[in-house]
Amino acid sequence: MTNHRWNLPFVGALLFSVAFAPRAKHPASPEVVIAAAADLKFAMDSLVAVFSAKNPSITIKPIYGSSGSFFEQINNGAPFDLFFSADIDYPKKLKESDKTLTEVKQYATGHLVLWSKSLDPAHQQMNTLLDPAVHKIAIANPAHAPYGKRAEECLHYYKLYDKIKDKLVIGENISQTAQYAQSGAADVALIALSLAVSPTMKQAGGKYWLVPAASHQPLQQGFVLLTHAKDNAAAAQFAAFIGTSTAAAILKSFGFEP
Secondary structure, rough: OOOOOOHHHHHHHHHHHHHHHOOOOOOOOOOOEEEEEEEHHHEEEEEHHHHHHOOOEEEEEEEEEEEHHHHHHHOOOOOEEEEOOOOOOOHHHHHOOOOOOOHHHHHHHEEEEEEEEOHHHHHHHHHHHOOOOOOOOOEOOOOOOOOHHHHHHHHOOOOOHHHHHEEEEEEHHHHHHHHHHHHOOOOOOEEEEHHOOHHHHHHHEEEEOOOHHHHHHOOEEEEEEEEEHHHHHHHHHHHHOOOOOOHHHHHHHHHOEO
């Protein structure tokens, strides 16, 4: 789950020269490359598995990271076919810049939770952050991670930010933030519900408390087909699959509100 901060020139060179070789006009095995928000890691893996079982000739390659970072990469020409963002505003901005083939579709609403391996956040709720046993609090980077932005809003809403800001540990994205809590590098973390209910976090033995939605702006999540997918029928096929009841049920099982 560990991610590294990449500078855009390096990312661009890597994506173009190594990771994404030019697609043949008539590939023997169609390939779909997806830029997916890190909170989708487990849900998207499940979506891909179900889709691939019915479409074995299509290769789906999801790449996970922060929505803001992907937005910058796509603006700089990164050859992704689909973009699944934890903040629907990012794909909307790409639509305004004529970098998309379709309208932006909201696929779910995400939820923020307080998660801890050593404490039960349900007891003190947000005041868990003031517990003497809490020395490190992990949140995703508010500069480009939607869950980080919402976590910061939540801390201000409860008038806790100034009290705990010196304890903050910043994850590059929400997956790395969850890893900090899972590994014990942070005592508590504000993470996505979709990660809290994942097998990995469950195995860690932690507990979580659902943060009231009123404490932050909604986590409206959207996806869009990008211009790079112009001649990629498989990408359009996967996009259509996301609109099915099967996909909705998978997303719901990971805590995403339809």
